[in-house]
Amino acid sequence: MAGLCEGRVVIVTGAGRGLGRAHALAFAAEGARVVVNDLGVGLDGLPGPESPAAQVVREIEALGGEAVAHGGDIATPQGADSLVEAALDAFGRLDTLVNNAGFLRDRMLVNLDEDDWDAVMRVHLKGHFLPLRAAAAWWRAEAKAGRPVAARAVNTSSGAGLLGSVGQGNYSAAKAGVLGLTLVAAAEMGRYGVHVNAIAPAARTRMTERAFAQTMAAPEDGGFDAMAPENVSPLVVWLGADASAGVTGRVFETEGGRITVMEGWRPGPTADRGARWTPAEAGEAAVKLLAAAEPPLPAYGSGPA
Ligand SMILES: NC(=O)c1ccc[n+]([C@@H]2O[C@H](COP(=O)([O-])OP(=O)(O)OC[C@H]3O[C@@H](n4cnc5c(N)ncnc54)[C@H](O)[C@@H]3O)[C@@H](O)[C@H]2O)c1
Secondary structure (H helix, E strand, C coil), X not given: CCCCCCCCEEEECCCCCHHHHHHHHHHHHCCCEEEEECCCECCCCCECCCCCHHXXXXXXXXXXXXXXXXXXXXXXXXXXXXXXXXXXXXXXXXXXXXCCCCCCCCECHHHCCHHHXXXXXXXHHHHHHHHHHHXXXXXXXXXXXXXXXXXXXXXXXXXXXXXXXXXXHHHHHHHHHHHHHHHHHHHHXXXXXXXXXXXXXXXXXXXXXXXXXXXXXXXXXXXXXXXXXXXXXXXXXXXXXXXXXXXXXXXXXXXXXXXXXXXXXXXXXXXXXXXXXXXXXXXXXXXXXXXHCCCCCCCECCCCC
């Protein structure tokens, strides 16, 4: 039986370990040729020993698949542009981009250094924008040349971006930004045959295995290992395949055996007096509207005040 991604060329950023590695292997298992990007940094984004991308390429090849490694920094124009070039040089085309690379610098806001803010914004936001721009330029050129494009981009947000997460002001802001970028990219690129969606995953990787050790642990009785990163990849592969035609600008939470469509900001109770409010009147109206509104979901990690 032909795989879901037969003939497709797929880039996965940050695919040397964790979720990205699982995605790369899952795409290869469905017949895709894969560009495995990873800069090989530590958990905080500081330089690590070496890129683990080559190891994932060897794993894919050992299973009979085709892959090449790319060790560039996706948050630089040179790294992002050379990543798309690597796909074109090795395989002559690009069909799917999975933006996944990233790292954390967790601190409470009062202790959050400017460097930690900038580094996390850079890797997640710029690290989504630059590869997306490089891929979009190629897809637009293909569409303008009259060649059919059924391209897919899958961005990686987080529950922190959807609800906020205590101690992760930088990361939550960056991951919420990824959602905004996803909506705009989907709206702008649809006319060229490009679909853009986002996931908010949860899985056991080096990013989470210590902070959430208990929730992330594999069951000792050999039952379903819900937090294995491989559980997130099937939806990513489908979103990255031709089969997801018509699905764009959507956000999915995915972990274990569960997939949830996230429904975003939409107008709730509203009042319009047709003239300017005084501050006291605006407050009175806001209190009435809040009483009629759905209570918000709490930010992750926020206990009772
Ligand atoms: N693990 C979770 O539960 C979880 C939850 C929500 C969101 N996420 C997101 O999923 C993605 C993958 O996270 P993970 O848990 O697999 O983490 P991970 O640390 O296991 O993997 C991330 C990889 O990205 C690479 N990387 C970092 N900066 C890079 C750069 N500038 N260029 C290229 N590669 C770079 C790292 O070397 C690393 O191999 C991240 O965007 C993360 O924020 C993870």
